[in-house]
Amino acid sequence: MNKATRFLLHVGLPVAGGSLVGYLANRNAKKQYTKLKTPTFAPPKETFPIVWPLLYSTMGYAHYRVVKTDTNSEGIAWYYVQLTLNYVWSFLFFKWQLRGLALIEMSFLLVAILMTMQTFYRVDTMAGALLIPYFLWTSFAFALNFETWRLNR
Template identity: 45%
Template sequence: MTPSRSNRQKAFGLIGLLLLTFAAPAVSTFIPMTGEWYDSLQKPSWNPPSWVFGPVWGLLYTLMAVAAWLVWLRTSVTRPLVPYFVQLVLNAVWTPVFFAAHRVDLALGVIVALWIMILVTMLRFFSVRAAAGWLFVPYLLWVSFATALNFTIWRLNS
């Protein structure tokens, strides 16, 4: 049964989910993404330039929040949103593990767990509202690419 929400509640729900979703990467703003350590790593030729990551992640976080909002609009319980919040935590954890702790190996474990939780979230979202599931596809594709990149950097620098 779809809960009845006022337009004001819907708007606050969207704003809240956008703020919460963008809070995950906010943790990373205090961690330098470049520096001697990162610059010294061997990277594959297909490693994107640094400027690509900001716009891509900005778009992905927006799509994620809208997907979660679409699910929230349709459900009276938050159970379908649990994996969403778990993947947000994993998303927030990856950057400090990789860039601050310089643990490319542990970051690989985190990103694999993140990929699994994105898939679980996407499947749950599809079961509630197809559009929400589809909004997660670019995120899964990007994290698949990021996982391959993390793995390759680990292999090149082991």
């Protein structure tokens, strides 16, 4: 597999996975989300389909940078853990409406992102730094999840 194909796969797969999860887990999310009481700091629902593909692309690029340097990195395992937790969250929050469990799961997601950042940073400084916006957005999503859960108990 050539370098360009590997790059496209690493960047494209998280985006494709996020799109598939979005389709499967969030089919009725827009209608559901409008019925929820949301905190005053909640962004417009149109924000999410713009932000997430950018974050997934950045994650994939960070992963690509680490894999081309160190295929045995502990960070690669953490990368797949956080990506899996990321995908599962949508099912918990939207499809199954388990917002409290989604909040707990997101706590583990944030730890997994931090571990991924730390291990990526040790292999490739830029790869670790590329995950900072993802961590910040997920931290914001954690606060949003908490307030939404609290307001709709």
